[in-house]
Amino acid sequence: MSTLDQPVDVLLSDGTTVQLRAIRPDDGPGIVAMHSRFSERTRYLRYFSPYPRIPERDLHRFTHVDHRDREAFVVLAGDRIVAVGRYERLGPRSPDAEVAFVVEDEYQGRGIGSVLLEHLAEAAGHSGITSFVAEVLPANGAMLRVFADFGYQLQRQFADGVVHLSFPIAPTEQTLRVQRGREQRTEARSIARLLAPRGVAVYGASATGQGVGAAVLGHLRDFGFTGAVVPVHPSAATVAGLPAYPAAADAGAPVDLAVVAVTPDAVPAVVADAAAAGAHGLVVISAGFAEAGPAGAAAQRALVRQAHAAGMRVVGPNCLGVANTDPAVRLNATGAPVLPPAGRVGFFSQSGAFGVALLAEADRRGLGLSSFVSAGNRADVSGNDLLQYWQDDPATDVIMLYLETFGNPRKFARLARRIGRSKPVVALASPARPAATAVPTTAVPTTAAPTVVPGTGPTAATEPVGAADTGPAAGTGPVSVPGIGPAGATGLPAGPDEVAVSALFAQSGVIRVDTVAELFDVGVLLAKQPLPAGRRVGVVGNSSALAGLTATACLAHGLTLADGYPRDLGPHAGATEFALALAETAADERVDALVAVFTPPLPGQLVDADADIGAALPGALGAGKPVVTVFLAGKLPADVPAYSGVEEAVRALARVTRYADWLRRPPGTLPELPGVDPDAAEAAIRADGPDQAACLLAAYGVEVVDSVPVRSAVEAAAVAERIGFPVALKAAAAGLRHRLDLGAVRLDLTDPAAVRRAYAEMAAVFGADVLVQAMVPPGVACVVELVEDPTFGPVVGFGLGGVATELLGDRAWRAVPLTDRDAAELVDEPRAAPLLRGYRGAEPVDRSALVDLLLRVGRLADEQPRVRSLTLNPVLARPDGISVLHAAVRVGSAAARPDTGPRRL
Numbered sequence: 018m019s020t021l022d023q024p025v026d027v028l029l030s031d032g033t034t035v036q037l038r039a040i041r042p043d044d045g046p047g048i049v050a051m052h053s054r055f056s057e058r059t060r061y062l063r064y065f066s067p068y069p070r071i072p073e074r075d076l077h078r079f080t081h082v083d084h085r086d087r088e089a090f091v092v093l094a095g096d097r098i099v100a101v102g103r104y105e106r107l108g109p110r111s112p113d114a115e116v117a118f119v120v121e122d123e124y125q126g127r128g129i130g131s132v133l134l135e136h137l138a139e140a141a142g143h144s145g146i147t148s149f150v151a152e153v154l155p156a157n158g159a160m161l162r163v164f165a166d167f168g169y170q171l172q173r174q175f176a177d178g179v180v181h182l183s184f185p186i187a188p189t190e191q192t193l194r195v196q197r198g199r200e201q202r203t204e205a206r207s208i209a210r211l212l213a214p215r216g217v218a219v220y221g222a223s224a225t226g227q228g229v230g231a232a233v234l235g236h237l238r239d240f241g242f243t244g245a246v247v248p249v250h251p252s253a254a255t256v257a258g259l260p261a262y263p264a265a266a267d268a269g270a271p272v273d274l275a276v277v278a279v280t281p282d283a284v285p286a287v288v289a290d291a292a293a294a295g296a297h298g299l300v301v302i303s304a305g306f307a308e309a310g311p312a313g314a315a316a317q318r319a320l321v322r323q324a325h326a327a328g329m330r331v332v333g334p335n336c337l338g339v340a341n342t343d344p345a346v347r348l349n350a351t352g353a354p355v356l357p358p359a360g361r362v363g364f365f366s367q368s369g370a371f372g373v374a375l376l377a378e379a380d381r382r383g384l385g386l387s388s389f390v391s392a393g394n395r396a397d398v399s400g401n402d403l404l405q406y407w408q409d410d411p412a413t414d415v416i417m418l419y420l421e422t423f424g425n426p427r428k429f430a431r432l433a434r435r436i437g438r439s440k441p442v443v444a445l446a447s448p449a450r451p452a453a454t455a456v457p458t459t460a461v462p463t464t465a466a467p468t469v470v471p472g473t474g475p476t477a478a479t480e481p482v483g484a485a486d487t488g489p490a491a492g493t494g495p496v497s498v499p500g501i502g503p504a505g506a507t508g509l510p511a512g513p514d515e516v517a518v519s520a521l522f523a524q525s526g527v528i529r530v531d532t533v534a535e536l537f538d539v540g541v542l543l544a545k546q547p548l549p550a551g552r553r554v555g556v557v558g559n560s561s562a563l564a565g566l567t568a569t570a571c572l573a574h575g576l577t578l579a580d581g582y583p584r585d586l587g588p589h590a591g592a593t594e595f596a597l598a599l600a601e602t603a604a605d606e607r608v609d610a611l612v613a614v615f616t617p618p619l620p621g622q623l624v625d626a627d628a629d630i631g632a633a634l635p636g637a638l639g640a641g642k643p644v645v646t647v648f649l650a651g652k653l654p655a656d657v658p659a660y661s662g663v664e665e666a667v668r669a670l671a672r673v674t675r676y677a678d679w680l681r682r683p684p685g686t687l688p689e690l691p692g693v694d695p696d697a698a699e700a701a702i703r704a705d706g707p708d709q710a711a712c713l714l715a716a717y718g719v720e721v722v723d724s725v726p727v728r729s730a731v732e733a734a735a736v737a738e739r740i741g742f743p744v745a746l747k748a749a750a751a752g753l754r755h756r757l758d759l760g761a762v763r764l765d766l767t768d769p770a771a772v773r774r775a776y777a778e779m780a781a782v783f784g785a786d787v788l789v790q791a792m793v794p795p796g797v798a799c800v801v802e803l804v805e806d807p808t809f810g811p812v813v814g815f816g817l818g819g820v821a822t823e824l825l826g827d828r829a830w831r832a833v834p835l836t837d838r839d840a841a842e843l844v845d846e847p848r849a850a851p852l853l854r855g856y857r858g859a860e861p862v863d864r865s866a867l868v869d870l871l872l873r874v875g876r877l878a879d880e881q882p883r884v885r886s887l888t889l890n891p892v893l894a895r896p897d898g899i900s901v902l903h904a905a906v907r908v909g910s911a912a913a914r915p916d917t918g919p920r921r922l
Contacts, residue, residue, distance in 0.1 A: 019084040020140040025921040026325040030128035030199070032207035032297065033328035034922065037136060040089040040101065045080050047091070047098035056122050062157040063119040065179075079103075085144045090136055092120075092129055095326050099124045102133035104141050104149065113183075114141055116149040130163040131199060135919035138186040151182045168192040200920050201405050207330050208398070208406035211298040212341045212388050214273035216245035217350060218265040218294060220287045221278030221303070224253040229302055230278030231257060232352055233338060237276075240349035240356065245270035249290065265294035273297045276338065276350050281305040281316055284334075285323060292327035299324055300350055301333035302369075307394050308335055321396050325922070336393025337372035342386055343412060351391065353377075360385015361414040362544050363407040365400045367421045369393040375419060375533070382537050383655060384544060387412040397922070399424055404432045407440065415543045417536060418444040427810040427916035430525045430832050437526025438684070441543050441676055444527050445536045513806060513814070513830040520846070521809050524831055524839065528676050538660065538669040545656045546643035548677040552576050554670070555608035556583035557598050559590045559615035567614050567647070567663045574671035579607045588616070595633035603640035610670055611637055614647040614663060645670055685836025690873055692718035695880050702883050702908055710904040713884070717873045721901045724790040730776040734769040736789045743767045746775050749786035754903060755818070755891065765792060793900045796893035797852050797862055801870065802828070803878045803887035810916075811878040815843040815871060818891045822849055835875030840868045853894060862894035870899060882911040 019039035026034050052060075052071055060068045071079070082089050082103070089103035102118030118133045138149070153160050161180065164171060168191035169184035217237060221230030234257050237246050247268040248256035255261055265272045275291035277284060277299055284303060291299060306317040317334060324331045332339055338351030342359035349356055353373045357380040364379065364386050366372045372391040379386060387410065390403055400418050407413045416436070423429060423446070433442050513521060522529035528543075530536050554576050558564035564583035571578055586598055595615070602611050613634070634657050637644050645666045646659045660666035698716035701709055711721040725740070726749060727733040737744040746763045747754050753761035761783055763775040776787055798818030806812045809832040816828040829846035831839040844853065844867050855861040870892065877884065886907040893900045 019088065020143055021090060021136065027132050027921050028200075028203040028207055029124075029132075030126075030203055030206065032203060032210050032330075033127070034207075034325040034330065035099070035124075035129070035328070036093045036326065037090055037132065037921075038093070039084065040080055040082060040091050040103075042080050044091060044098065045076050048076060048079060048101065051098045051101070051121050054121050054123075055119075059119065059122055059125075062154055062160070063117070065154060084140075086114075088137065088140050088144070090133060090140075092124075092133065093326075094124065094328065100129045100133065102130075102137050104137050104146070106144075106146060107150070110145075112145065112147040113150055114146045114148075116141075116151050125159065128199065128203065130160070131167060132920060134163065134167060135196060138188075139919050141186060147187065148183060148185050153180045153182060154178075155180055166195065168195040196920065201408065203920075204402050204405040205409060207298075208390075208402050211274060211300075211330065211332065211339060211398070212348065212390075212406075213343070213346050214244055214297070214348070215271040216247060216268075216273060217242065217348070218247040218249050218268075218272045218275045218291060218296065219278070220249045220275060220290075221283075222248050222250065222256050224250060224256050224261075226257060228278070229352060230276075232354070233276055233278060233302065233350060234259075236349045236351060236354060241347040242349070243345060243347055245272070247272055249287075264290050265296070266290075268294075271295070274350065275299050277301045277303055277334075279303055281313065281334075284316075284320055288320065288323045288327065288329075292324075292329065296329060298330045298332065300336065300338050301331060301393075302336060302338060302352065303333075304335045306334045307396070317394060317396050324397070331397035332390060333369070333393040334396060335369050337366070337369040337391035339391070340386070340389040342388070351376075351389070355380060356386070356389070358383070358385045360387060360544060361412065362386050362417055362540060363403065363410065363413040363415070364389045364417045364419075365403045366391045366419040367393070367395060367400065368419060371419070378533065378537055379540075382541050384537060384541050395422075395424060401425055401428050401432055404429075404436055404442070408432075408436045414440060415540060416440055416442045417540045418442065418446075419533075419536065420444060420446045423807075425915045426807070427832075430521075430809055431916060433525040433527045434684075437676075438680065441673075442527050443530060443536060443539050443543065444522065445530050445533060446522075513812060513828070521806075521812065521830055521832055523675060523679060526676065526679050528672050530672065534665070535668065535672075538658075538665050539672050541658045542643065542645060542669050542673055545658050546645070547641050548680070549610040549643050549670075549674050550641075550677070551609035552674055552678070553579040553607060553609045554582070554612055555579045555602040555605060555610070556612045556614065557586065557595070557602055558583065558613065559586050559588055559595070561585045563614045563616060563647070563663065567612055567667060570663050570667040571612070571671075574667055576610075576667070576671055576674060579605065579609075581605075581607070586615075590615075592633045596636040599633055599637035599644075603637040603642055603644075608642065610642055610674070611644045612647065612666060612670065613637070613644065614666075616648065643670065643673070683838065685838030687834055688837050688872065690718065690869075690876055693873070693876060698877065698881055702881060709908070710887075710906040713877070713881075713906055714889075714901070714904055717877045719870060719873050719889075719901060721904045722790060722793060724788045724903075727776075727787050727789055728785045730773040730780075733776040733787060733789055734772045737766065737772045738769060740789070740791050743792045744772065745790050745792055746772065746779060747788050747790070748779055748783035749788050750783060751905070753783055754788070758820075790902070793893060793902070794895055794897075796895035796900070798891040799853075799867065799894050799899075800828075801874055801887075801889040801892055803874055803884065805885055806830075806832075813843065813871060813875050813878060815867075816847045817849040817852060822847070831875075833875045833879045835872055837868070837872065840871040840875065843871050844868055860896045862896055863898050866899045867892075867894055870901075883908050885909045 021039045024036050024038035027037050028034055049071055086106040089101060091098045092100035100120040104114040104116045106114045116137055118130055120129045164182055172183045174181040219230060219234045222234040223231050234248055246259055247265055248259050248261040249265050250256055250261040251263055253261045262268050272294040273296060275296045277287050279287055281303060305313055307314040321331055340351050340356055341348040353376045362384055366375050369391050392398055400420060407416050436442060519529050528539055530539055554571050556564050556567045564585050568578055568583045584598060586594055599613060602608055644657055646657055647663050647666045694716045698713055701712035701716055714721055725736045727736055743765045748761040766772045766775055779787055800816050800818050802814040804812060811833045812830050813833060813835060814828045814830045816822055827847045827849055829843045831843055844864055853862045884906060888905045889901050891902050
């Protein structure tokens with residue numbers, strides 16, 4: 018079976034969409050038709066001869082492949098084949114294959130060759146092929162560039178008038194960097210064409226002026242759209258005072274965008290009409306699709322298929338629309354009658370119904386927008402697409418996201434981590450998330466008895482209980498906000514809690530907020546003020562009580578009061594005194610950010626010239642330090658954020674300060690890890706037996722201390738003598754393996770009699786199944802976990818062992834892939850981490866060994882999608898290294914990793 022047994026849609030470099038699929042025997046006529054459209058030059062460059070027609074024998078060979086030694090993919094624009102790529106293994110079981118592809122003239126130079134090469138390389142890799150070879154005429158500069166620009170390590174030879182190329186096809190950092198660069202440019206280009214159309218066709222605007230379609234048409238006209246506005250109506254000559262046409266193409270004007278506000282059953286005809294007019298995209302405001310049930314979901318899938326086949330992208334359906342405040346565009350293709358002023362903030366809202374309220378709040382706050390997109394059901398265009406567009410958009414400095422679900426969490430985290438280095442990303446995402454899903458294991462966990470450090474308490478059992486693997490892969494479905502949509506997947510292990518989720522967002526540079534009010538609190542601050550250089554805050558106010566509350570809030574949110582603050586000016590301070598104090602604070606080298614708080618003066622308390630406190634603020638601006646204000650009276654400068662309460666102001670400042678801290682930290686690297694063998698790991702995953710977890714971990718350079726199951730006192734004593742005293746015994750049941758407090762673990766057994774006695778006592782209470790393990794030197798008990806999180810995909814958790822830390826949820830979490838910085842932060846972040854650094858005279862543990870362990874688990878998580886959960890508990894950390902005493906792995910069907918592999922929509 019081909020890796021493309023189902024067609025996929027891909028974006029080209031100009032932002033249009035095409036379909037890619039495996040070739041079929043019935044593609045013969047399509048191949049012949051494509052060949053007939055080739056220019057003589059294209060035929061010569063591909064076949065090294067005129068090749069005017071395809072012989073029947075060649076055609077049969079082209080269209081009949083085994084999808085292993087010979088593979089071929091076709092690219093379709095609509096129902097027309099416009100390109101074909103293929104590889105053929107050079108000999109039985111050879112690791113080399115010849116690769117070739119050809120693109121018809123009209124579609125050359127649009128990135129089809131590189132897309133085909135990505136998919137062919139993936140398919141070849143699955144078939145055991147490691148290298149491609151190709152023969153290219155020297156005159157075929159475009160084809161040579163496709164190979165050279167891909168990032169492969171090319172070897173070139175020139176012989177017999179032909180350039181012979183060979184290169185390994187395994188992905189590398191360079192090829193991945195090239196691929197993701199192309200992905201960013203194509204996705205950004207597809208959105209740019211939606212937001213800056215030359216003309217907009219509106220379908221569904223009634224001649225009476227009633228309904229959503231008429232409203233959107235009016236908003237387009239009234240906002241002053243600089244392009245052509247084309248109402249499409251079956252019978253009316255004019256709509257809203259504009260000439261109307263029965264088909265968009267009849268207008269004689271370029272139509273790049275179609276706004277659709279018709280009933281769902283009329284949408285297919287509208288899509289066809291828009292495609293005939295040359296539209297690049299659809300904004301489908303119409304409801305009645307996936308949100309309406311199975312029939313609507315099927316109609317939605319058909320809509321996207323039809324649009325992509327015509328090269329168009331889809332915003333919606335069930336959305337509010339799109340807007341661009343650029344004076345050269347002035348696009349308001351939304352249901353909102355008023356847009357906020359032009360500004361530097363890009364705003365994405367998944368909700369259509371809520372979008373009007375969001376835009377109204379932005380306008381009330383004076384938050385200027387560069388562009389706005391409401392994606393509704395998000396059948397095609399998503400927040401990730403907008404991130405790609407806003408990354409290089411010169412009109413956008415700040416990105417705000419209102420998200421109800423995550424469709425591709427791994428890609429979101431990757432994009433946010435990159436984009437956040439240059440532009441802040443503020444996200445209001447699900448405040449309550451379902452737990453990660455575990456699936457049944459196909460192997461019996463490797464087990465070992467824990468050694469507990471005296472005084473630290475027993476390590477708690479963390480054996481996950483999985484649900485049946487009967488649904489979609491965990492981490493691929495949506496996460497819903499309560500009250501908005503249905504809950505997502507559930508199950509154990511629970512994975513990160515809400516505190517950890519915020520940390521995971523922060524790892525990607527995302528400023529996560531919990532409410533709409535906070536979204537705007539932070540957005541306004543980022544849009545209007547510089548980032549703080551540190552955490553030291555200078556508080557200036559005219560009320561000792563208000564200044565004290567502000568100081569308390571700063572400390573509660575992790576900020577630091579600068580020396581000498583808060584500064585109380587007293588209730589009689591006027592604008593002049595405030596201006597002087599704020600200017601002095603702004604110039605104070607001990608201050609990184611300012612909070613100005615005051616209560617309004619009593620009537621007549623200040624002379625008119627000194628009563629306008631807002632006039633005092635300009636003296637604090639221009640020093641490169643953010644200024645936030647609370648309850649100011651008088652007219653404020655437009656670039657000063659004002660908040661109604663202390664808590665709101667300080668919380669926004671704290672969130673922005675944490676983002677500035679993240680920016681100052683180096684991003685970290687993915688270090689080389691010796692002793693990693695992914696092939697051995699895959700073999701361990703396919704195997705079924707008690708050693709699966711140990712073998713899997715060994716493939717990533719992690720050793721698990723052996724343990725042996727026994728069922729009698731005699732057997733236990735014999736095993737103990739074989740492995741050497743002293744030994745530990747523990748009950749084999751998963752929930753008891755770490756319960757020293759219950760008597761389920763016996764340590765330091767030094768002779769056969771002690772082993773037999775301990776076995777008899779344990780078997781009487783916990784059953785005959787007992788594990789025997791050699792004792793290891795004591796250390797601090799730690800826990801390492803891997804789970805599939807519904808928001809972030811695979812995440813790695815770290816914490817200290819023990820009932821108390823389990824109860825308190827003292828775990829740190831990071832999404833994979835883990836950098837060296839991520840792993841180091843995991844070790845340092847738990848509240849109990851001081852126990853690792855030498856607490857009350859204890860010797861510090863080998864921190865580097867823990868970091869190395871986490872990097873290896875992170876690498877395993879990133880490379881092995883069938884590993885659905887993994888628990889190492891306990892891991893004993895000592896000054897001279899670590900010992901992994903127990904490992905449990907759960908293996909299921911491969912979790913979907915939509916952010917890996919060749920590009921596709």
